[in-house]
Amino acid sequence: MRHDGSIAHMVRRNGSNPFDQPLWRDVLRDLMGHVPAATAAIGLGLAGYGESRTVTAQQQEAVRHAVGCRIELMNDVAMACAGAFAGQPGVLLLSGTGSMAWATDGAGRQCRVGGWGSLFGDEGSAFWIGRAALAVMTELLDGRRTADAGFLASCADAMGLPRQPEACGAALLEWYGTLDHERSAVAALARSVSDLAERGCPTAARLMTEAAGHLIAHIEAARRKFPDVALPWSYAGGTLRSSFLRGAIAARCGAPAPPRLPPIGGGVLTAARLAGWAPDANWINQLARTLDAAGLGS
Structure with a gap:
């Protein structure tokens, strides 16, 4: 970024999550190799x-000698929190494939809630919602559940599977057996569940409400860690594009504060302060417009 909040150079690369990207070191090193010398x-x-x-x-080692400028590494959710509140107090609730909350008191103290991964947690995440929907489907296919019969046809339609139970079961197993990335594929089902909930499907509404309950617990736990500070909440991640989900959370936690900057903006803002720029509110607003125009908004 330049001093005027415009983009000087932009490079896009694949993700570098070390938990599901085997070549994450190569991605990071390649990315660092494109950092302009004047940075x-x-x-x-x-x-x-x-x-x-x-x-x-390992992450520190991957970038340690790659650039000659000052660099601050942080958790990606901490970066999203820095962007959402621009350094002010708040709780950033993230729900994408996984789930986590990150809170700051605006004076240097931070805390994390959740983020334990799909084996231990990720409650309320897109993966959690998708897996819950699949569990209902398999119970219906087996006859272990009868109360939500209409949900089977709705999910089958959303997934492009046949509605007839026997054919649906065989197609579901075929779908599962040919997945390249299970977590991402299951998480993608959350969008269909949210759409069904917003159209009045009671089973989908129940699943989304249960997901909201888990995410509410994240916010409330973060707020308890800083009881002396009023912490608004904001959000990031594809799951929270669901108006049904946000509405259910807002009913308990209050209306969310719109993020001042998208997650990547937190990294830019951190770098600007590290470089001694002392960005003000006008600069932050200009940065938000720049990132949105570049397709990097929240």
Whole structure:
């Protein structure tokens, strides 16, 4: 970014999540190789950073000697929080394939809630919703559940599967057996569940309401960690594009604050401050417009 909030250089690369991208080191090193020589500072948000000492050390090693400027590494959700509140107090709720909340008191203290991954948690995430929907489908196919019979046809339609139970079951197993990336494919089903909930499907509404309950627990736990500070909440991640889900959370936690900057903006803002720019509100607003025009908005 330039001083005027415009983009000087932009490169797009694949994800670098060390938990599901085997070539994540190559992605990071390649990305660092495209950093312009005139760069004053970098704010880099990395999935998993600070969560595992081993992974964090590997991430630091991957970028340590790649650039000559000042660089601050942070968790990608911390970066999203920095963008959403521009350094002010708040709780950033993220729900995408996984789920996590990150809170800051605006004075340097931070905390994390959730983010344990699909084996231990990720409650309320897109993966959690998709897996719950698949569980209902398989119970209906087996005859273990009868109360939600209409949900089977709705999900089958959304997934492009036949409605007839026997054919649907065979097609569902075929779908599962040919997946290249299970978590992403299952998480993608959350959008269909949200659409069904918004169209009045009671089963889908129940699943989305249960997901909201888990995400509400994330916000409330984060707020309890900083009881002396009023913490508004904001959001990031594809799951929270669902108006049904946001509405269910808002009923308990209050209306969300619109993110001031998208997640990548938190990295840019961190770099600007690291470079000594002291960005003000006008600069932050200009940055938001720039990122949105570049297709990098939330």
